[in-house]
Amino acid sequence: MGGPEMAPQLVQARGLRPLGLPGQRSGRPGGAVAPLDPRRSGQPGGAVTPLDRALEAAARARVTLILGTSDTGKTSLTARLAGALAARGERVAVVDADVGQSEIGPPTTVGLGHVAGAVARLGDAEVIALEFVGDTSPVRYIRETADATGRLVRRALDAGFERVLVDTGGLVEGPLGLALKRAKVRAADPDLVLVLQRSDESEPIARALERDVRPRVVRLAPSPAVVRRSAARRREHRERALRDYLAHAATLTLPTARAPVRDRRGEALTDVAEGLLLGVLGAGGETLGIARVRAWDAARGCIVVDTPVPAEQIAALVAGRATWRA
Ligand SMILES: Nc1ncnc2c1ncn2[C@@H]1O[C@H](COP(=O)(O)OP(=O)(O)OP(=O)(O)O)[C@@H](O)[C@H]1O
Ligand SMILES: [Mg+2]
Incomplete structure (x- = not known):
């Protein structure tokens, strides 16, 4: 993973094109939509596929x-759209706002990545920045997840990316899903929301968004080829992502006088459990990565962690709620 600094060519601001988005709504309320065709766009014979519609709107x-x-x-569509836009010569960034089934950065973080061409997986994006949220589920950190998403969207725009795609997690139903998604939309302030739904499960959110002038809402039905995963498979996927991330880790013994451990409100902690996942912060408070606690050595005033972040870059550690026992 790269450090917190963007490559100079990404930092250099470029003029962004005016949007000139039409004010009208597209999509058909009630979820009556054509299925998202898994085939590539540009069908011979000229048929317009739902993927074409998504691409044309994006x-x-x-x-x-x-x-x-x-x-x-969602993630497959995001990867495909990012690749297609990049192939048109656009500078494309993706914000991965799914803290559980993360592709850009490890679980517990919101990630910002650069997609420079066709990618087989969203995880092939080059990581530009991370924001540690603290859990692999957003339910206790709705505001934090939304705020992190918004900050990374603005960071991408400030860096001159012309298209920013925001992939989100699957929590849409019930009051929590509605609150989370409305908070993310408020924070990310998108011009366009693509709603993938099988029937009408995302209608409460879609309709709520349509009450405002922005964003434009386009509904699409998922491809029949999408594979559904059990809770166990999702957990496996998350654990594999953590294992892969920590495969590059070193075991570091850090004096807590130099790298204080705090909770999310900034209160100093004097003990943490083995296996707890911590955000690793640099001198500017930016997230450099995550760490997993091995031990707290109170006698020596040290915390022992596994992390791929180089020791000399670490200024502080922040505790979340998620633990992982390898
Ligand atoms: N058009 C497609 N053709 C074939 N397979 C697909 C297609 N779209 C998605 N899949 C497969 O279906 C599975 C789920 O897709 P994906 O991860 O994109 O869904 P998601 O909505 O992002 O899921 P989550 O809610 O877990 O984030 C993946 O294994 C993916 O490879
Ligand atoms: Mg996904």
Whole structure:
């Protein structure tokens, strides 16, 4: 993973094109939509596929947020759109706002990545920045997850990316899903929201968004080819992502006088459990990565962690709620 600094060519601001998005709504309320065809766009014979519709809408939006319940193909669509836009010569960034089934950065973080061409997986994006949220579920950290998403969207725009796609997690139903998604939309301020839904499970959110002038809402039905995963498979996927991330870790013994351990409100902690996941912060408070606690050595005033972040870059550690026992 790269450090917190963007490559100079990404930092250099470029003029962003005016949007000129049409004011009208597209999509058909009630979830009556054509299925998202898994085939590539540009069909011979000229048939317009739902993927074409998504691409055509996303190509005119500076910020596009993709939402839908679990296993509706959000991440695959995000990767495909990012690759297609990059192939047109656009500078494309993706914010991965799914803290559980993370692709850009490890679980517990919101990640910002650069997609420079066709990618097989969203995880092939080059990581530019991370924000530690603290858990692999957003339910206790709705505001934090939304705020982190918004900050990374703005960071991408400030860095001159022309298209920013925001992939989200599958929690859409019930009051929590509605609150989370409305908070993310408020924070990310997208021009376009692509709603992937099988029937009408995302209608409460879609309709709530349509009451405002922005964003434009486009509904799409998932491809029949989308594979649904059990809770166990999702946990496996998350654990594999953590294992892969920590495969590059070193075991560091850090004096807590130099690298204080705090909770999310900034209160100093004097003990943490083995296995707890910590955000690793640099001198500017930016997230450099995550760490897993091995031990707290109170006698020596040290914490022992596994992390791929180099010791000399670490200024502080922040405790979340998620633990992982390898
Ligand atoms: N168009 C497609 N053709 C074939 N397979 C697909 C297609 N879209 C998605 N899949 C497969 O379906 C599974 C779920 O897709 P994906 O991860 O994109 O869904 P998601 O909505 O992002 O899920 P989650 O809610 O877990 O984030 C993946 O294994 C993916 O490879
Ligand atoms: Mg996903």
